[in-house]
Amino acid sequence: MENNRGVWVYMEQKEGQIVNVSLELLGAGRKLAEKLDVPLSGVLLGDKVKHLIPTIFEYGADEVYVMDDPILKNYRTESFMKGVNYYAEKYQPEIFLFGATPNGKDLASAVATDLCTGLTADTTMLDVEVETRLLEASRPAFGGNIMATILCKKHRPQMATVRPKVMKALQPEMGRKGKIIEDSLNVKEESLRTKVLEIVKDTKKKLKLDEADIIVAGGKGLGDEKGFTLIHELAEVLGGSVGASRDVVEAGWVGHDHQIGQTGITVTPKIYFAIGISGAVQHVVGMKNSELIIAINKDPDAAIFDASTYSVIGDALEILPILIEEFRAALKQEDGELKHA
Amino acid sequence: MHIVVCVKQVPDTRIIKVNPKTNTLDRRGIPAILNPFDSHAVEAGVRLKEKYGGSVSVVSMGPPNAVKMIRKCVEIGADEGYLISDRFFAGADTLATSYALYKAFEKMLEEKPVDIIICGKQTIDGDTGQVGPGIARRLDIPPITNVIEIKEVDEKARKVIVKRKLEDGYEMIESSMPCLLTVEKDINPVSYSPLPNMIRAARYEPTIWKVDDLNDVDKKQLGLKGSPTIVAKMFAPPKLEGGKKIEGNAEQQSREIVSLLLEKPELFEKKRGGA
Amino acid sequence: MPEKFDVIVVGAGPSGTSCAYKCAKAGLKVLQIERGEYPGSKNVMGGVLYRKQMEAVIPEFWKDAPVERAIVEQRAWMLDKNSMVTTSVKNNDWEKEPCNNYTILRAKFDQWFANKAVEAGSLLINETVVLECIVEDGKVVGVRTDRPDGDVYADVVVLADGVNSLLAKKLGYHNELKPEEVALTVMEVLNLPKNVINDRFNVTDNQGVTIELFGDATKGNLGTAFIYTNKESLNLGVGTTLSSMIKAKMKPYELIEYVKNHPMVRPFIEGAESAEYLAHLIPEGGFYSMPKLYGNGVLLVGDAAQMVNGIHREGSNMAMASGTLAAETIIAAKEKGDYSEETLSSYKTAILDSFIGQDLKKYKDANHTFEEQPQYFKDYIPMINRAASSFLTVDGTSKRDKQKEAIKTFTKEKGTFTVVKDLYRAWKVMK
Ligand SMILES: Cc1cc2nc3c(=O)[nH]c(=O)nc-3n(C[C@H](O)[C@H](O)[C@H](O)COP(=O)(O)OP(=O)(O)OC[C@H]3O[C@@H](n4cnc5c(N)ncnc54)[C@H](O)[C@@H]3O)c2cc1C
C-alpha cells in the first residue's frame, strides 16, 4: 500500500464543471504541500468527469484520485462518502480540504465521522506549522467578532471545510501533467437508501452577486427605501449588481439575496462601492477581498474606511446623484468602450 | 411515528461582545437560549406530528440548566425531553458530541423506535453543521442536509420525500426511514405557542441521564478527551489598513472617483469579454 | 376546559413575585405570567434594594441572592455647572450582615427572585402578555393572554403589572397618568472593572456607594440623577417629571448625555462601556394618585397601585410589602372560601395601616410643592454652590465676612421672606 500522506483537496463538480472553491483550494493546498514537501492531490468523483482531470493538474495538483461511475451522477452523501473514504483509508492523506458549500460540508462531516478525525468548519485562513506538521485552520467564531485557530493534533487526516472566495486559485499552467489514480466504487444502487428524484434550478433570473465584477452596495445610511434607489441607479449605469447590508435587507428595502457578509454572500468583485455602510465586521468579512473598494460615508470614523481603498467622507445623498450623472456622461463618451450591461 | 429533534442550548452569540484589547469574550449577562435553528427543527417535528400523528421528543447534551431550554421545546410542542448531562461530556467537539448523542439514541431506542431525526442546520456557537451528519453516520442512517421542506412521509412504505436547498435551486430527495434531516430556517416559521403548552412546559421535568445511565460508553471518546480538535488560540480579525482619502466637495469627489475608475479600464475588462 | 388556579399574578417584578412566593408557600395553586423574555429582562431600577422588606419575604436572602454591593456610603451632590456641594454619610457597620441596603441589577435579581417562587411551587410563564381580565358577573375570574387558547382562570387575579397598569385601566380603577404624576427616567448600565470602581469610589470589593445628584443634573428641573455602584458596573440614571420634560423641551437621551458629560460626573465614568440603555416611568403621584386597590376577585400591588415614594426613591420595598399583604389577604380568603370584594377589602386596610400608607400620606404634597416651586432646583442649588465656593476661596476676605456675604446674596437674589418661606415649605413636605 502506498502511503503518500499528502495534501488532498476534494474537487467538487457540478454539471461537468469544477466549482470555483475547489480551484481556490488547490491554490491554498499548493502552498501547504510545498511547505510540507508532499504532493498535492485532487479527489474527483462523479459520472463522466474524467475530462476534468487536466484542469485539476493545471490548477496545481500533482495527482488526481478519480472515481467515475454512473451511480455518482448526482451528489448523495452515502455514495460519495463511500468513494472518498475508500481512497482516504487506502492512501491516508495528511491534510484533507473541502469547500464549505452545502455538498462539501455534508460530505466532509460524514467522512470525518467515519475516519474518526477532527474537522474544522468554515475556515477562512489556512497555514501549516512545518515542524509539527500541524494544519492551523482559522475560522470566525462568535458571530465573526473573533477568530479561532483550530488544531487537530493526534488524528489524521486533518480536515477542514473552507469558505468560498477567501483563497486564491493559481494561474492555470497549461499542459501541466500529473499522476492519475483510478479505482472503482463498487456500490450497488440497491444498497443506497436515498434517491435524487429531481433537481430544480431557480428559474427566477438568479442574482449572481458572487460573480459580479462591479457591486454597488448600500446601507442604512441611505435613509430610506427611496434613498436606496440611488444604489440601483448607480449599479445600472455601471452595469453592476446591487448589494446591501443586513440592516437594509431587514428593513425590507431590498431582497435577502442581496445581502453581503457573514450571513449573506461573500463577494470579490473588481470594484465594490460601500455606500452608507458603517463597516461592521460581519459586513466587512463578506467584501474585504474585493479588488478595489470605494466607501462613501459621512462619518469620518466609520469602520468601513479601514477596509476601503478610497475613502470618500461625505453625504451619499448629495454625492450619488452627481456621481451617477458623471458616470453616465463619461461612459457614454467612451462610447461602448466601457459600457457593458 | 416517533420524531426526535436534537437541540442545543447556546449563548446568544448575536449579542456577545469581544473585548478588543484582550480578545476575550465578554459573556457577562449573555443569556443561554435554545439554538435558533433548532427551534425551527422542533417546530418542523411538531408539524409532522400534527399531520401524521405520533410524538416528538427532543434530546440534548448540555449542562444541567439546559432543562430550561428543553422546556422551551415543550412550549413549541415537544412531548418529551431527554438531557444527557455529565462532566464527562464537557468540552466536546463535533465528533465527541455526535458520539455522546449516538449513545443517547441507543438508550432511547430501548424504549421505542425512532422514525425521523431532525437537527438544526447549525448552532450559533459551534457554528459547524457537522453534528447532524455525524449522528447519522454513527447510527448508520442516511443524512439529508439543508432541508427546506418535508414533502411527504409514507409510514407504510417507510419513505420520506424532502426538498433540499442547493446554491442555485433545490433537489427532491427520497429516503428510506429512519433518516436524519438537518433543516434550514426556511422550513417553517416558529409559531407562537398556545397557552396550554406554556403551562405544561412550566411544569415539565425532562429525563436526565448521566454517563453511567447510558450503555457501553467508551469514556475516552467523550468530552474534551474525545475531541480531536482543539482551539489553539483566539485573535482579533486582521485589522484592515484603510486607504486614500478623497477630499473636496461632492462634485470634486464624484469627479475624482470617476476619473480614478476610468484610469483603470482593466477593471472593466472581463465585462468586455464576458457576459 | 382551561385550567383553573387559585391565584394568577400578572407581572414578575418585586410586587408580583412577593405575592406569588407567599401564596405558593402557603400551598396555593399559583400561576405567574410575565411578558418579558424572563423576569427582569426589561425592568429598570436605580438599584437600591431595601433589606428589611426583602427579608420579610425571604429571610437571609442575601446569602443566596445576586446582590451587587452592600451600600456603606450615601452621597448627595448639589450640582452647579462647574461646582458642587456634597454631603455624605458613610458607615462601615452597614457592610456587616445583615447589611443595611444593597445595590442590585434587576435583570439578575428579578430572575433569581421569581425562581424562588417557582421553587416554592408557583408556575411561571414568560413571554406572555396579559391583555385583560376576564370579568363575569362583575367578578374578575381570570385573564386573557395574547397566546392561542390564551384564557386561564383563577379565584383571584393580582395585578402587579407595573406603573402603566393597562389592566387596572381597563377595569376602570385607574386613569391615564398625568404628566406631573410620573417621572420619566432613563438609565444606563456602564461597565467598569471592579478595581477601577473601588478606586474611584474609595471602597472595597463588596462595599457600595450611592450618589444622588440634584440641581444641574436635571438642568434645574424637578428630578434627580443617580449613580450607584454594582460589582463591575455603574447604574447611572436621570429623571424628571414628565411635565418638566415637556415644559423644558428636554429629550431624555439628551439629558443623560448631559449628566454623563458633566465635569463633576465624567471622571467617575471615564472609560466605561455602555452595556444597556433603559427608560422607564416611575409613578410619583403618591397618595393622591393611588387607584382603587381591590375589587371582586382582584387586587392591585406595587407600582400598579402607584406605591412609590418619589422623594426617597423607594419603590421596590413598597412593592414587596404590598405583594406580601395581598398574599396574606388571599390566603385568608382561601380559608374562608370567599373572594368577594368585601373579603378582599381587608387588603386596603392593611395597606393604609402599613408604612406604605403612612409614608405616602406623609409625602403626599412633596411633588406638588416642588413641581409648582421650581426655585428649589433652579435657584437655590446654584446659590449654595456660589456661596460655598466663595467661602472656600482664599482671597483675603475673613470667613465671617464671607458668611455675611453669602447670606446677603441669598436674600438679595430672592428676598429674605421668600427664602424663609421656601425653606419652611420644603421642611414641611419632607419632614
Ligand atoms: C451574527 C451576525 C451576523 C451578521 N451578518 C451580517 C451580514 O451578513 N451582513 C451585514 O451587512 N450585516 C450583518 N450583521 C449586521 C452588522 O453587524 C451591522 O449591524 C450591519 O452591517 C449594519 O448595517 P449598515 O452599515 O447598513 O447600518 P448602520 O450601522 O446603521 O450604518 C449606517 C452608516 O451610514 C452612514 N451614513 C448615514 N447617513 C449617511 C449619508 N447621508 N451619507 C453617507 N453616509 C451616511 C453612517 O455614518 C453609518 O456609518 C450581522 C450581525 C450579527 C450579530
Ligand SMILES: Cc1cc2nc3c(=O)[nH]c(=O)nc-3n(C[C@H](O)[C@H](O)[C@H](O)COP(=O)(O)OP(=O)(O)OC[C@H]3O[C@@H](n4cnc5c(N)ncnc54)[C@H](O)[C@@H]3O)c2cc1C
Ligand atoms: C430609574 C428607576 C430607579 C428606581 N430606583 C429605585 C431604587 O433604587 N430602589 C427602589 O426600591 N425602587 C426604585 N425604583 C422603583 C422600583 O423600580 C419600582 O417601584 C418596583 O420595581 C415596582 O415593582 P412592581 O413589581 O410593582 O413593578 P415592576 O417592577 O415594574 O414589574 C412589573 C412586571 O410586570 C410585567 N408586565 C407588565 N404588564 C404586563 C402584562 N400585561 N402582562 C404580563 N406581564 C406584564 C412587566 O414586564 C414587569 O416585569 C426605581 C424606578 C426607576 C424607574
Ligand SMILES: Nc1ncnc2c1ncn2[C@@H]1O[C@H](COP(=O)(O)O)[C@@H](O)[C@H]1O
Ligand atoms: N450538544 C448538542 N445536543 C443536541 N444536539 C446538538 C448538540 N450540538 C449540536 N446539536 C445538533 O446538531 C446541529 C448542528 O450543530 P453544530 O454542528 O454544532 O453546528 C444543531 O442544530 C443541533 O440540532
